[in-house]
Amino acid sequence: MGIESTEFSYKQFAELGFIQQANSHLVDLVGLRPGQKVVDLGCGTGAVTRLIMEKLEGARNSLVIGIDMSAAALREAMSQLNNARNVAIHFVQSRVEHLPEIVKEQVDSVFFCNGIHLVPDKPRLLTQISTALKSGGIFAFNTTFFQGAPPPETEQFYRKWMFKALRILRRRHGIMPQKGKVEARRQLTSEQYEDLLCQHGFTIGRKSLFPALFTLQGYMAISEYEEFIQGAMPGVPLEKGRDALQEGVRQAFQDLNLETVPRNWLTVVAVRK
Numbered sequence: 001m002g003i004e005s006t007e008f009s010y011k012q013f014a015e016l017g018f019i020q021q022a023n024s025h026l027v028d029l030v031g032l033r034p035g036q037k038v039v040d041l042g043c044g045t046g047a048v049t050r051l052i053m054e055k056l057e058g059a060r061n062s063l064v065i066g067i068d069m070s071a072a073a074l075r076e077a078m079s080q081l082n083n084a085r086n087v088a089i090h091f092v093q094s095r096v097e098h099l100p101e102i103v104k105e106q107v108d109s110v111f112f113c114n115g116i117h118l119v120p121d122k123p124r125l126l127t128q129i130s131t132a133l134k135s136g137g138i139f140a141f142n143t144t145f146f147q148g149a150p151p152p153e154t155e156q157f158y159r160k161w162m163f164k165a166l167r168i169l170r171r172r173h174g175i176m177p178q179k180g181k182v183e184a185r186r187q188l189t190s191e192q193y194e195d196l197l198c199q200h201g202f203t204i205g206r207k208s209l210f211p212a213l214f215t216l217q218g219y220m221a222i223s224e225y226e227e228f229i230q231g232a233m234p235g236v237p238l239e240k241g242r243d244a245l246q247e248g249v250r251q252a253f254q255d256l257n258l259e260t261v262p263r264n265w266l267t268v269v270a271v272r273k
């Protein structure tokens with residue numbers, strides 16, 4: 001299973017109402033205006049690119065550059081956003097770490113939604129983002145994979161979910177995940193993100209925790225997504241990991257009689273000095 005596949009994509013999750021709210025909240029905070037030039041890092045299937053595009057409509061020189069390493073995600077984004085009016089949208093298949101080769105002229109804003117936790121070398125990335133931005137330009141990101149995303153009262157739910165998922169994996173499929181953490185699991189605190197930004201020439205414009213209520217449908221959808229499966233169950237084939245995670249979360253919701261589970265989205269707007 002590789003990045004060319006349309007299965008195991010983030011699309012289903014990105015389209016859920018409460019995820020769109022978390023992303024719209026961030027895009028609204030930035031105050032984009034028609035005519036601006038914006039980079040959308042890790043744009044995936046284009047859910048946030050669309051929100052950015054809507055803010056830029058109305059001036060001919062508006063530009064969005066969407067960068068993602070997944071060809072399948074970019075194909076989906078292109079098919080979703082082929083009706084842009086007055087906004088040029090360029091999609092580039094690349095790792096975000098190649099930003100300096102892609103963006104030669106400084107831009108007004110850089111977004112990174114739901115993906116910064118996946119980049120191993122964050123100091124290097126922040127240097128690159130700072131170089132790509134005009135003075136006074138905005139770097140905005142959000143993530144629900146940071147230390148502090150699950151409120152303490154949800155610990156029992158996550159423990160139950162993972163316990164059940166691992167049991168299903170062992171009983172149904174006769175396997176267990178490999179030991180060792182992948183990058184998405186080495187999570188920073190919100191203070192560590194703030195320190196990193198300050199060390200790389202940014203001031204914090206806004207930093208908040210956006211409270212989202214995850215439904216069972218939300219957990220089922222995130223359990224479809226390749227990078228989540230690999231993070232939760234390193235080394236497990238995607239079909240088997242998805243099956244165990246989905247059945248595990250169904251059982252955990254049922255056992256604990258849950259309707260929703262609260263989870264925080266770290267939401268940051270930083271200004272380049």
Ligand SMILES: C[S@@+](CC[C@H](N)C(=O)[O-])C[C@H]1O[C@@H](n2cnc3c(N)ncnc32)[C@H](O)[C@@H]1O
Pocket residue numbers: 010014023041042043044045046047048067068069070073094095096097112113114115118119
């Ligand atoms: C969780 S999705 C988020 C997509 C989109 N930003 C959104 O919020 O709907 C993360 C995306 O980041 C991409 N990605 C992860 N690491 C990357 C990297 N180092 N370079 C480029 N893309 C990356 C993945 O391919 C995936 O499409």
